[in-house]
Amino acid sequence: MSDTILLEVLTPERRVFSARVSEVQFPTADLGYYGVLPGHTPLVTALGSGLVYYTENDQKHWLTVFGGFAEVGPEHVTILARISETVDMIDADRAEAARVRALKMIKDADTEDELDVAQAKLNASLVRLQAAGRPVGH
Amino acid sequence: MAGLQDIRRRIRSVKNTQQVTKAMKMISAVKLRKSQESLLALRPYAAKMLDVVRNVVTRSEELGASIDSPIAQAFLAPREEKNIRLVVIASDKGLCGGFNANVLKQATAFADATASTIVHLDAVGKRAADWARKRGMACAADHTGVSLAGLPALAQAIAEEAARQYEAGEIDALYVIHNYFASALAQVPTTLRVFPMDIGAHAGESVPPLLEPSPVRVLDALLPRFIETTFLHALLESSASEHGARMAAMDKASTNAEDMIARLTLNMNKLRQASITNQIIEIVSGANA
Numbered sequence: 001m002s003d004t005i006l007l008e009v010l011t012p013e014r015r016v017f018s019a020r021v022s023e024v025q026f027p028t029a030d031l032g033y034y035g036v037l038p039g040h041t042p043l044v045t046a047l048g049s050g051l052v053y054y055t056e057n058d059q060k061h062w063l064t065v066f067g068g069f070a071e072v073g074p075e076h077v078t079i080l081a082r083i084s085e086t087v088d089m090i091d092a093d094r095a096e097a098a099r100v101r102a103l104k105m106i107k108d109a110d111t112e113d114e115l116d117v118a119q120a121k122l123n124a125s126l127v128r129l130q131a132a133g134r135p136v137g138h
Numbered sequence: 139m140a141g142l143q144d145i146r147r148r149i150r151s152v153k154n155t156q157q158v159t160k161a162m163k164m165i166s167a168v169k170l171r172k173s174q175e176s177l178l179a180l181r182p183y184a185a186k187m188l189d190v191v192r193n194v195v196t197r198s199e200e201l202g203a204s205i206d207s208p209i210a211q212a213f214l215a216p217r218e219e220k221n222i223r224l225v226v227i228a229s230d231k232g233l234c235g236g237f238n239a240n241v242l243k244q245a246t247a248f249a250d251a252t253a254s255t256i257v258h259l260d261a262v263g264k265r266a267a268d269w270a271r272k273r274g275m276a277c278a279a280d281h282t283g284v285s286l287a288g289l290p291a292l293a294q295a296i297a298e299e300a301a302r303q304y305e306a307g308e309i310d311a312l313y314v315i316h317n318y319f320a321s322a323l324a325q326v327p328t329t330l331r332v333f334p335m336d337i338g339a340h341a342g343e344s345v346p347p348l349l350e351p352s353p354v355r356v357l358d359a360l361l362p363r364f365i366e367t368t369f370l371h372a373l374l375e376s377s378a379s380e381h382g383a384r385m386a387a388m389d390k391a392s393t394n395a396e397d398m399i400a401r402l403t404l405n406m407n408k409l410r411q412a413s414i415t416n417q418i419i420e421i422v423s424g425a426n427a
Contacts, residue, residue, distance in 0.1 A: 010183040012290060012370060013176070029359065031351055042347035044194050046359040069360060071190045071347070078186055080363075 005038050006076040007054050009063065009084050016084045017063060023055040024077045026070050036072055043072040049123055051131055052079065063087065064131045066124060087131055095128035099136065142413075145406040149399055156395035162233070163388035170322060170381035173286060177319065177374045184367050191364045197346045198353050208305040210357035216310075216334035223258040223300055223309045224249070225369075227316035227376040228266035230282055235390075237317060237325060237383035238265040241376075244327040245269065245315045257309060260296065262373070289373045297366035304333070312365070316372045317379035323386055325379035332368050333361075 007024050009017040024036045027050035034045065047070055051062045068081035102125055105118035129136055195213050211217075226245045228238045242265070249256065258278050261267040267280040284292055303309045311331060318328040349356040 008186075010186055012180050012183050012367065014179050015182060028350070029355075034350075042345050043350060044190060044347045044356055044360075045350040046356060069190060069356075069363070071186075071193070073347075078190075080183060080187055080190065082363075 002075060003038050004075075005036065005040075007079075008076070009052070009065070009079045009081060011068075011081050011084050016081070016086060019056060021054040021056045022058075023053075025053040026065065026077075026079065027051070028070075034070070036077055039074050040072050042074070043070075045070055045072075047079065047081065050127055052084075061087075062131060064090070064127050066127070085128070085131070087133075090128050090132045092129060092132035092134050095125045095132065096134070099125035099129065142406060142409055145402055145409065149402045149406070152395050152398050152402065156392055156399070159388045159391040159395065163385055163392060166381045166385035166388060169286075170378060170385055173374060173378035173381055174319075176286060176289075177371075177378050180367075180371060180374060184371050187364055187367050191360060193347060194349065194353075194356060194360060197349065198357060200346065207354045207358050208307075209301050209361050210354065212304055212334045213357075213361060219254045219310045221257040221309050222252070222254045222311045222313055223260070223303065224256050225260040225262060225296065225312070225314045226266040226269065227314065227373060228261075228263040228269070229376075229380045230264040232265070233387060234380055234384035235387035237380055238263075240325070241315060241317050241327045242266070242269045244329060246273070248313070248315060248329055249273070249275070254310070258303070262292070262376075286377060289377065290370055293366050293370035293373055297362055297369050300332075301362040301365060314369065314372045316376040317383075319375045319378040319382065322382040325383055328375075330368075330372060332372075333365055335368070 004020040004022050005024065007017060007019060007021045008015070022038070025033050026036075027048045028034050029046040029048045031045070033050075047065055047068045049066045050064075052065050053060060053062045055061075063084060063086045065079060065081045066083040068079060068084075071078045071080070098121060102118050102122035106115065106122065109115040109118050126136060191213075198210065199214060224245075226241070228241050232238065245266075246269075256275070259270060259275055260279050260281065261270050261277050262281045262284065264280075264282045267277060267282060270277040281292055300309065300312045304312075312333050314330045314332055316328060316330070317325040320326050
């Protein structure tokens, strides 16, 4: 058995990431973070929004993921994401602008639906800012 | 016989048309490349998605009827098809050879032959909407003027609505009629049953996967996404087909214009020579007299 796992991150638009890594952590829809080491039992689970952490050559890296699925096998982790970005694809200034916009939307929201949309936008911008190394203090 | 002036005018007009068809061909070539790129980018995702769905559905079948979720049952134990939803995908614009005619012929044949009631019809593209109106079929929604970038959102909207309708018992199946992109020159009209879909048995890993947090939760989240992906795939196939068909049609039109110009030029030269010969004969016979 190999001591690495093949991490693949796919979205409908592109193959975001594909490389052999030694550890993966991903956010699930309702169970919190899930950590996977080589030789994990097969598993399929729904993903939430957040950062996927992986260790490549003893270095910790991350990329964003918004919804989708993870399929885990002994030697592979495949993430089928709705949206996913590597760190260098993120524009931190745009994310900051989106955060400010989302906060304003939350203030102005009249209906429950509007509030949900605004909340989702705020979360997305926070995840992106965190990925870009500019976390916002609460 | 037409005079020299008339022929010159016709040549000029054909040349103008040729310029337009050549430009349209080039535009279509660019659009075709973009559509094709999206299509190719989706393929690994769609293939993996199908693999996961197969895996999960095979696993869930072992668990059997304990799966209490309508959309999961659509894949595990489909209901009898009484009411169906049909999506016809054509294009907004014409000038693309048999692209629209072929897909609409297929749609007509399907609508005539089906034993189920089409309770919900969606037309994607102006030509499909026109077709539905001509047949007197009520169209629940026209999706016209959707750009390539807007297709994922459209796929998501229709997939989510269809999944909801299945759960509510309004529809028993979702069909799509679209052009399949076999190559840039060949488009095949195809009828696809998006769900319930016979996905086949899972081959490979012998260890069944854990489904976290529960099989129902995974299926409920996974299957609408699968429908969406399948549907997006069909939309992109159609988009690539449209541009391929238009490129081929415009290429043919440009070649035809070329032939026509050659023929007209030949006629014009013949006519000019005839008139020159006539003039010489007149001069010669005048000198002889």
